[in-house]
Amino acid sequence: MDFIRNQPIYIQIVDYFCDNILSGNWKANEKIPSVREIAVSMEVNPNTAIRAYTILQDKEVIFNKRGVGYFVTSLGPIKVLDMKRDEFLTTEVPQLFKTMNLLQISFDDIKKYYDKYIAENNA
Amino acid sequence: MDFIRNQPIYIQIVDYFCDNILSGNWKANEKIPSVREIAVSMEVNPNTAIRAYTILQDKEVIFNKRGVGYFVTSLGPIKVLDMKRDEFLTTEVPQLFKTMNLLQISFDDIKKYYDKYIAENNA
Amino acid sequence: MDFIRNQPIYIQIVDYFCDNILSGNWKANEKIPSVREIAVSMEVNPNTAIRAYTILQDKEVIFNKRGVGYFVTSLGPIKVLDMKRDEFLTTEVPQLFKTMNLLQISFDDIKKYYDKYIAENNA
Amino acid sequence: MDFIRNQPIYIQIVDYFCDNILSGNWKANEKIPSVREIAVSMEVNPNTAIRAYTILQDKEVIFNKRGVGYFVTSLGPIKVLDMKRDEFLTTEVPQLFKTMNLLQISFDDIKKYYDKYIAENNA
DNA sequence: GTGGTCTAGACCACC
DNA sequence: GTGGTCTAGACCACA
Secondary structure (H helix, E strand, O other): OOOOOOOOHHHHHHHHHHHHHHHOOOOOOOOOOOOOHHHOOOOOOOOHHHHHHHHHHHHOOEEEOOOOOEOOOOOOOHHHHHHHHHHHHHHHHHHHHHHHHHHHOHHHHHHHHHHHHHHHHOO | OOOOOOOOOOHHHHHHHHHHHOOOOOOOEEEOHHHHHHHOOOOOHHHHHHHHHHHHHHHHEEEEEEEOOEEEEEOHHHHHHHHHHHHHHHHHHHHHHHHHHHHHHHHHHHHHHHHHHHHHHHH | OOOOOOOOOHHHHHHHHHHHHOOOOOOOOOEEEHHHHHHHHOOHHHHHHHHHHOOOOOOOOEEEEEOOOOEEEHHHHHHHHHHHHHHHHHHHHHHHHHHHHOOOOOOHHHHHHHHHHHHHHOO | OOOOOOOOOHHHHHHHHHHHOOOOOOOOOOOOHHHHHHHHHHOOHHHHHHHHHHHHHOOOOOEEEOOEEEEEOOOHHHHHHHHHHHHHHHHHHHHHHHHHHHHOHHHHHHHHHHHHHHHHHHO
């Protein structure tokens, strides 16, 4: 896995987990990969992996069955969706508009990129 | 100046400088505030301020006349615009689309927020 | 380590690093000494040492594994060689010829010094 | 005049003066340009120009007739030549050889560049 | 353990 | 006045 510089690895792992849950790849009540598996596949220190699990456990997105592994909670997918939507609309979107304004990029420009993006990813 | 936690202050100063250049507030070949002025006005250590100057100097956005101060290079405004546009289009925009996709937010939804944003900031 | 006056210490550290890489002492992908080790062994403030690391990191000669340390990039040795060669041939060599010309020193004179230098350092 | 970064401007002016004397452009006992002329033509602070004059005056390479201007001393050209030769042979040349060694550049390589240089500058 | 950031303050060179 | 370098030392995030 490629990590972005300047952003903590454990945060990037959290995001990776959220993506899997949002995309339906990991469904409610399903078991997710073990700490060890993640640590190995991502070439990451187990301590770093554990931090990601702990954060999502604190937010009740995943839970732990001792000796068995981690699972998505039944409300997990909904919680993630809410969290992400909220963050997206109150933080990212306004920031985006501000940047567009500063860079003189019109909404139509974005629209063009969007159409292109859709074409490429649905084809 | 108010700084965002968990982002280095010197990066925020760099962004502040870029904003001033992009907005036309600081024009090509014009002198910009001295290190000490910035340090005082932002209530920051001069060393921290210098880091911002050094970064932009390395990118040839500003240059130094010894004993006189820092100036915007003649290509400075263009370089900043290019840098920012590039980063925006190759990083933020794809990220945006991916998030929209995951969160099931349509382009029309975004459009509504955009119209609202414009109405608020131009009124 | 003995530092030359009137040249920044951090530049001299950069040169020291480059020398180690050029001489094959530090090879591609190998870990190099930590910031603290260098700071202690060179009797220099860690901040001063960090500047050297940062400069070479910006030039992609070394890179950082978070929490682990700094490593020579795979292209590091080549980049250093290119950088140094370029600087040598475009700056030092023409400067040399110009000085020789001004001082009325012939190429044969230099040759004698060179032979002497080689004799002393290979003997 | 274009100045090199990282080297004091007054030193570069001193070098410029020495070059003029060595090349025979400014001969013994001849008047050299006034401080003001140099300051204007080089777009430099007069104080900075004065430093260069003072340094060469201290070394008895130039002298001042009050109200008239600066002149090259009768021994000026010889002194400059001695100074430069000494510095060249004891500092620059050994440094050059060391760099050649590190960069795996042979003396024959240098010879080729030299022949090329001569051909270009005598043609 | 690793590096990164920041402050406080000194000292210097240069213009 | 300008910026540049360096030290000492604290505190933090990360692995």
